[in-house]
Amino acid sequence: MMDTNNTPEFDLASALTVGADEMDSLRSELARRAADDNLLDVTYRTIDTPLGQLLLAATERGLVRVAYEREEFDRVLDTIAQRVSARILRTPARLDDVARELDEYFTGRRTTFDLALDHSLSSGFRAEVQRSLPSIAYGHTASYGEIAALVGRPRAVRAVGTACATNPLPIVVPCHRVVRSDGSYGGYVGGVDAKTKLLTMEGAA
Amino acid sequence: MMNKPFENAIDAHGPTVLRVCRAVLGMTPDADDAWSETFLAALRAWPDLPDDTNVEAWLVRVAQRKTVDVIRARSRQPVPVDELPTSIAGTDGIPHEADPDLWSAVASLPERQRLAVAYHYVGGLPHKETAALIGGTTEAVRRAAADGITRLRTTYGASAAQEGTR
Structure with missing residues (x-):
C-alpha cells in the first residue's frame, strides 16, 4: 500500500487554488467588520509616487507614518506593531484622502496638507x-x-x-x-x- | 506577547484558512463568513497571543470552531442542506482559477474523510489533534484522511489528464 502521508506529486493545499481577488475582497470585509468592532488600530497601504513607493499608515486619530521604500516596509510595520499596535491591517481601499492629497502635491496642485496627524511615533x-x-x-x-x-x-x-x-x-x-x-x-x-x-x-x- | 503586525498572519495563512473553511463548508458564502469570523476573533486575541505560538495551527483551530458555529446555525434553518454547493462564482462574476473538479471532489467526500482531510492535509494539524477536534480515535482519523486523499488523488489525476493541462 502506498504511504499517503508522503505523496509529493499531489499537494492538495496548492491544488486547491485561492485567487488574489478573493483574498482582497475578504480583506476588505474583514477591515469593515474590524472597524465596526473597534479592532482596526492601524491600517496601511502603499502608493506609487515619483519618488517610488510610499507606505502610508494611519490610526483612528490620523496619519501616523509615511515611509520611503529604502526604510524597508517590513521593518517600518514591525516598529509600528511594537510602538503603536500589532492590530495592523493592509487596507488598499482606505486612506484615500491621504493618497489623494499626496497625488495633488506631487502633481503641483497642492502646497499644504489638510490631514489629521497622529504624532505617537515621536516624543x-x-x-x-x-x-x-x-x-x-x-x-x-x-x-x-x-x-x-x-x-x-x-x-x-x-x-x-x-x-x-x-x-x-x-x-x-x-x-x-x-x-x-x-x-x-x-x-x-x-x-x-x-x-x-x-x-x-x-x-x- | 505578540508584537508582529497582524497583517503578516493574513498574508501567510489567509489562503490556508480559506481552504480549510471551504473544504469543511463547501464553496459557499458560509465559508467566507467562517473565514471572516476566524480572522476577526484572531485580530481580537492577537496582542495577547504568546509570541512563540504556531500561528497557523492556532488559526486552523479557531476556524474549526467557527465552522462548527456555522454548521449549528445551518441545522437551525428550516430547509436542510444535504449536499454541499460546489459552484465557484466569484462576487465579481469573473470565474476564478480554482479547479472546480477538485473542490467538488472534496465536497463529495464522506463527512469524516472530508474533515480529516481538511484539518490534516489542508490545515496541517496532526491526526491526533484532528481527532480531538472532530471526535474518534487518532487511528480512525488517520485512516479517514488516507482514504480521502487517495480518492481525491484519483479524481484529480483523472480530471487533470482529461484537461491535459497538468
Whole structure:
C-alpha cells in the first residue's frame, strides 16, 4: 500500500487554488467588520509616487507614518506593531484622502496638507521640532539652526538634525525643507536625491 | 506577547484558512463568513497571543470552531442542506482559477474523510489533534484522511489528464 502521508506529486493545499481577488475582497470585509468592532488600530497601504513607493499608515486619530521604500516596509510595520499596535491591517481601499492629497502635491496642485496627524511615533524634543516644521512654507527652506532657534533651543542644531532624520511623517511634515546653513541640502530620510527632487519640484532649489 | 503586525498572519495563512473553511463548508458564502469570523476573533486575541505560538495551527483551530458555529446555525434553518454547493462564482462574476473538479471532489467526500482531510492535509494539524477536534480515535482519523486523499488523488489525476493541462 502506498504511504499517503508522503505523496509529493499531489499537494492538495496548492491544488486547491485561492485567487488574489478573493483574498482582497475578504480583506476588505474583514477591515469593515474590524472597524465596526473597534479592532482596526492601524491600517496601511502603499502608493506609487515619483519618488517610488510610499507606505502610508494611519490610526483612528490620523496619519501616523509615511515611509520611503529604502526604510524597508517590513521593518517600518514591525516598529509600528511594537510602538503603536500589532492590530495592523493592509487596507488598499482606505486612506484615500491621504493618497489623494499626496497625488495633488506631487502633481503641483497642492502646497499644504489638510490631514489629521497622529504624532505617537515621536516624543519629546523631536516631536516638538517636527510639529514646528509645517511653519516652513511650500517652496521655502530653513536651516537647522533657524529651526533650533524657532523652538527656543538655538544651540540644539544637531538635535534638530536628528529630529528631521527620524521624522515619521516625511513629505507631509516637511523635513525636506530644512537644509544646512551653507545652503547644501544635508541628509534626508528618503535619500538626498528625494530631497533634491522635492525641493526642485517646489521651486526652492 | 505578540508584537508582529497582524497583517503578516493574513498574508501567510489567509489562503490556508480559506481552504480549510471551504473544504469543511463547501464553496459557499458560509465559508467566507467562517473565514471572516476566524480572522476577526484572531485580530481580537492577537496582542495577547504568546509570541512563540504556531500561528497557523492556532488559526486552523479557531476556524474549526467557527465552522462548527456555522454548521449549528445551518441545522437551525428550516430547509436542510444535504449536499454541499460546489459552484465557484466569484462576487465579481469573473470565474476564478480554482479547479472546480477538485473542490467538488472534496465536497463529495464522506463527512469524516472530508474533515480529516481538511484539518490534516489542508490545515496541517496532526491526526491526533484532528481527532480531538472532530471526535474518534487518532487511528480512525488517520485512516479517514488516507482514504480521502487517495480518492481525491484519483479524481484529480483523472480530471487533470482529461484537461491535459497538468
